[in-house]
Amino acid sequence: MGLLMAGVMVYDELNKVGDANSGNGSVFRACTNNIRVINSISTWAINLEVGLDDHYGYLPNQRICERGKIEHEIVTKRSGEKCNCLFLTAIFFFIFSREASSPFLGKDRADTVIIGGGCVGVSLAYHLAKAGLKDVVLLEKSELTAGSTWHAAGLTTYFHPGINLKKIHAYSIRLYEKLEEETGQAVGFHQPGSIRIASTPTRVDEFKYQMTRAGWHPTEQYLITPEKVQELFPLLNMDKVLAGLYNPGDGHIDPYSLTMALAAGARKYGAQLNYPVQVTNLNVRSDGTWEVETPLGIIQAKRIVNAAGFWARDIGKMIGLQHPLIPVHHQYVVTSTVPEVKALKKELPVIRDLEGSYYLRQERDGLLFGPYESEEKMKLQESWVTNGVPPGFGKELFESDLDRIMEHIEAAMEMVPVLRKADIINTISGPITYSPDILPMVGPHQGVRNYWVAIGFGYGIIHAGGMGKYLSDWILEGEPPFDLIEVDPNRYGKWTTTEYTAAKARESYGFNNIVGYPKEERFAGRPTERTSGLYDLLKSKCSMGFHAGWEQPHWFYKPGDETGYRPSFRRTNWFDPVGREYKQVMEKVGVIDLSPFGKFKVKGTDSVKLLDHLFANVVPKVGSTNISHMLTPRGKVYAELTVSQLFPGEFMLVTGSGSELHDLRWIEEEITRGGYKVEVENMTDEMGVLSVAGPYARQVLQNLTNEDLSDASFKFLQCRHLKLSNIAVTAIRISYTGELGWELYHRKEDSVPLYSAIMEAGQKEGIDDFGTYALNALRLEKGFRAWGAEMNCDTNPLEAGLEYFVKLNKVIGNTTSGCFSYGAQQSLAFAYVPMELSKVGQKLEVELL
Secondary structure (H helix, E strand, C coil), X not given: CHHHHHHHXXXXXXXXXXXXXXXXXXXXXXXXXXXXXXXXXXXXXXXXXXXXXXXXXXCCCCCECCCCCEEEEEECCXXXXXXXXXXXXXXXXXXXXXXXXXXXXXXXEEEEEEECCCHHHHHHHHHXXXXXXXXXXXXXXXXXXXXXXXXXXXXXXXXXXXCCHHHHHHHHHHHHHHHHHHHCCCCCXXXXXXEEEECCHHHHHHHHHHHHCCXXXXXXXXXXXXXXXXXXXXXXXXXXXCEEEEECCCEECCHHHHHHHHHXXXXXXXXXXXXXXCCCEEXXXXXXCEEEEECCEEEEEEEEEECCHHHHHHHHHCCCCCCXXXXXXXXXXXXXXXXXXXXXXXXXXXXXXXXXXXXXXEXXXXXXXXXXXXXXXXXXXCHHHHHCCCCXXXXXXXCCCHHHHHHHHHHHXXXXXXXXXXXXXXXXXXXXXXXXXXXXXXXXXXXXXXXXXXXXXXXXXXXXXXXXXXXHHHHHHCCCCCCCHHHCHHHCCXXXXXXXXXXXXXXXXXXXXXXXXXXXXXXXXXXXXXXXXXXXXXXXXXXXXXXXXXXXXXXXXXXXXXXXXXXXXXXXXXXXXXXXXXXHHHHCXXXXXXXXXXXXXXXXXXXXXXXXXXXXXXXXXXXXXXXXXXXXXXXXXXXXXXXXXXXXCEEEEEXXXXXXXXXXXXXXXXXXXXXXXXXXXXXXXXXXXXXXXXXXXXXXXXXXXXXXXXXXXXXXXXXXEEEECCEEXXXXXXXXXXXXXXXXXXXXHHHHHHXXXXXXXXXXCCCEECXXXXXXXXXXXXXXXXXXXCECCCCCCCCCCCHHHCCCCCCCCEEEEEEEEXXXXXXXXXXXXXXXXXXXXXXXXXXXX
16 A cells, blocks of 8 residues: 555655756656656656565666666656656556556466457457356456557557448447446547548549448548548648558547456456466367366366457467468557647547558647668567567557658658647557467467467457457357458468568558458469469469468460569559450460368268258269368358368369368368268378369360370269379369369479460460469459358358358258147147257257148
């Protein structure tokens, strides 16, 4: 209590300080061990003899002196000026007003153990407990908000280019608006709105494009004129402003208070939050449950959730996983009081100057400014990837580097001229965790039972509320509430090396505010080690696209074409070449490399039984193929695959490149749940795939084999093992183009000789290459749906027009006896059905006549 009162007194006197020689100043000096003015930078260096131990963690911008003192430097306009910056307030709030906690486990069993006490982990605990889940335990090695949460700028926005990620943002804001009323904990939520500034015609195009995507959700977004921009933010230099994208309700929130409010709510509903308690080891048991080891004992858990922020890699390594995450240095600065800001009658909206690559918001009577440097200038903390996070790191910051962000400061001063009058009173440089594509990784992880992740949050404050709800619903309901394939942790695989992760994180940070074009390609870290057998042969002939680590031709060059990647909101340089390839397939014959397909072999005594359970379609007969869909418990389309029975009880399953581990996780989970005796082998990297399609496809392939490929002998959706030019292939008569065609599955090392043989055999028919852009145009004309676009976890197969592939008459059990119930006045029967269908309320259809 004495420490708390001392903190309150110091904080109170700091905010009373006037002139350095005034009485208030002497009171201030009485509360500190030492004050000295460094004339060159007008700095107060305050040494507090607070006697903190490791239990309290560390302070911002500190260095620990030999005598155990903690030194914090605060730059002010002139020594003695009233200090009212957010950051100084936060320091004393952290030291003296922290919620007390003692290391305590309390129980040795839990339904869910959440590792990490940042805003995301605490949000998940809150939502699970509020939904009624018992035995929710959160473990934090330091204290709540340690890591990235406590020093975040706290921006909130309804805006996101992703359709369903808008739902995440909207839910977060709605939650934050009512959280104080629910928990009694103030959250410091400001909602002055935000404006994205367009200062180039291309940026105006981007805003118009984003406006077309805004109608899906009932959140306000407006494309506004320069006059309206100036009305909302009167301190702007309007010389370059062409338009603004305005989101009312956007703003910022205090991350610490937000987390504490969520924590209060979590405890209110029964969750247990323990800190400081470090997880030292993880062990998965034979039944899929977990042993979570801590210095205070072991907790057995049904599932664990890694929400450990920049410690997430260290947690993953405990179970043999290398999560593709890397901390980046993000800086923002806080200014002294700006008279023009202080004179305003209402709070300024948040500004995002996209060409200048920074955000700017009001912080009390000053401004807070945060830039995103270019990939060449930004800084990664790569040593943490190889060596782990330093022991004891929790609420420390990196050394600031204003030189690195000076060009952005100058851009901000040009856009907001009053910045020139302000002094920087604090620079905050802290770690934020990035995934390669800047999006978080949320959901169950393939290959490890009951291991979930909520990691890689570059924008954790706005994501925390919505992602906590999303993940809670998934855990409790057995399926996600809506589709967010873009944050699936299984979009990454073994090909995601540390080198790739670093290169992409550097690019993603530097590209934070670049124009977001349709069909965007980014090139850092490419190619990965995951290339098809044809990559070296084709790479100079085409524009490659990136698909789950693979390089795949998007379109091919001809003399006179403008080569390379030239994105636009209008017609691009690939418009005519793609039309040429479309015509090639429609009128002649084309060949395309489809090696990135996910490919699995399934065999075993229960293989037919498993596939009958997995898919809504019937199991194909030997030598046949069909299109099959895995459906969620609510009947949504989880995945689409082609299924071929190659030999009795042996199947090949094929899915899209981006769905490989997404689908494999579901299959493995169902195998475990049902106890099926099968073997699943992932053949994705070992097998190549070529597709030959077009009116002359049969003639070309017939030139390479003695097998009869006539329509009578080799029918649509049949599969066969044969040799083409003495190369063994599994041929399936199917084509995503909608034209006559075959997919040819073969050993990766045979890709070049097979391709060469096909091209040679097709000279008479005028064969040529085509890429995925032409393939997409062809499938759309045919009316073929694409998983992830026309069908996903938001749609059921009937809505997506997939009735043909859903067999509603599949037998799932049999009745043993029955009668008419005179008491209930309806028919009654006993029946044996699969366990997963034996729940109360399950609707079943019984055939009587």
